[in-house]
Amino acid sequence: MAQATQAYRRSFSGSVGAGMKSVFGGSGRTYYMLVHKVSSRYHKAGESQPIIVDEIEIGRGSQCQVRFDDSFTTVSRRHAAIVRDGDKWKLVQLSTTNSTYLNGHHVHKEWYLQNGDEIQLSTNGPKLGFIIPEGEKGKVSSIGLTARLNLFRQQALRPYKTALTILSCVLLLAIGAIVWQQVKLSESEKDFIAYKKEMKTKVELLKDSMNILKQRYDTIQLQYDEMVDAKSSMQRQISGLQRRVKELTGLTSNELKPYEKYVYYVEVAYTDVSFEGVTRRIAPPTPDNPRGIGWSGTGFLLDDGTFVTARHVARAWDFWLTGKGLDTTMYQMKVKEELGGSINVHFVAVSSSGDIFEFNSSQCNYNSNKDKLTELGVYLADLGETDYAYFNAHKGSGFGGLKFDSPKSKNLEKNTKLTIIGFPFGYGVEVRWGDIKVDPPVASATVEKNGLTDGAILANGSSSETGNSGGPVFYMDKTGKLQVVGIVSGKMGHTTSVITPIGMFK
Secondary structure, three states: OOOOOOOOOOOOOHHHHHHHHHHHHHOOOOOOOEEOOOOOOOOOOOOEEEEEEEEEEEEOOOOOOOOOOOOOOOOOOOEEEEEEOOOEEEEEEOOOOOOOEOOOOEEOEEEEEEOOOOEEOOOOOOEEEEOOOHHHHHEEOOOOOOHHHHHHHHOOOOHHHHHHHHHHHHHHHHHHHHHHHHHHOOOHHHHHHHHHHHHHHHHHHHHHEEEEEEHHHHHHHHHHHHHHHHHHHHHHHHHHHHHHHHHOOOHHHHHHHHOOOOEEEEOOOOOOOEOOOOEEEEEEOOOOOOOOOOOOEEEEEEEEOOEOOHHHHHOOHOOOEOOOOHHHHHHHHHHHHHOOOOEEEEEEEOOOOOOOOEEEEHHHHHHOOOOOOOOOOOEEOOOOOOOOOOOOOOOOOOOOOOOOOOHHHOOOOOEEEEEEOOOOOOOOOEOOOOEEEEEEEEEEEEEEOOOOOEEEEEEOOOOEEEEEEEEEEEEEEEEEOEEEEEEEEEEOOOOOOEEEEHHOOO
8 A cells, every 4th residue: 555645635726726837838838638438418438638737626516527327326426536636646445435546556545646557446446447548648738728728727626715805817817918929929810800809708617617616615615614514513422522532431531542542433444255166345324325245333443452343343253143133244254154154344443642654354363162053053142241352453563552451351240331342223424535544432331330331331321333343342440440351242231342352251
């Protein structure tokens, strides 16, 4: 995976600014071509699309310069971007639900492009060729002025109201300068009149483009204002929760930071299902593709380098029968596995420190000795005692991790206060410009009974919401430090949380 130089963010200079340079001063500027390898509503297979601006977006959204129609269901609204970086170009992943591939390799964040590369949007999705014309043909000046103006109108549409007003004046002044230049060079008054008529038509086209841009700006500004209002409301709720952290855990927000950085948001990237010699790669569900396979949860890193999560996060198909009834998708996956197929789920794990890594379900150790054979002839796992999965994360010495107390996890006393860190209902997860940033919320619970019940810790409290599964459960030792004693597993009834003791495998 390429190291990110700077997070991509749509900019006025990268689109309108770069487009103006290409239109009026393109002698030293270069461009590239995107060759469409499949036909769509907007482009035919084999069509070459010249790109003269410094940043473009690819997807199904109406604002994308390289657009695919809604029949391409695995292409996101904003799927990927191509951005100039010095004298190079890089491919940036924007979609959080559909993957992007470069020459068959998964682009998790961004990757530099080379002449002749092949870009693919999602598994089995449409492909684009990346071509840089050689020599003088690779300069923007080799494209005629009329063609450059049309490309500017198609590619430099970016919603900046003030900038658009200035741009209108600049364009008109620039066109006036070109007219004046042509006046001096015209060989006859007749030639000048014809040229002035042509330029007037182009000015009208540019004015129409400005009006379209202004309308798009007004729409986006309204959406932005609504987002700001929603963000303010959410921030007030978060502030209220932060004020309660000390009351809930006995620690301040700053005192919790050293623990939070080793807690990871875990999300499915894709699933490989192999059966009868055929492997099918399935992306997580989206509004356009609700039949996908995916889920999220929490995991954490111990100070001995072990990464831990719940087994029902790492291997959800082992738990095909839940309190909500039969999960037909998970059941079908379990049947295929027991009939000789294989299931391998690929995950992405992200912590508040910015650490990101990938792992898959086949790496995980787990205990299936307690699984029960059902009347349907398929084994079923249960929450609690064996609901854990772990592997060596190979983070190296000095990386750190959470301390844990195995003996204590099996002998907690009734009313012991517990602290839970995780991502219930996805709270604390922010996706922006293709990057995931996380800040896990904190909850608390109280031990309900002395010791273990059927191999599990029972507690009262809100520790088992969807997304919190696999998260660490702490108790505070005599020195005032938090130590891991369990893993969030599930719920028994409406109020009792089931916690898997860390001592079951450590």
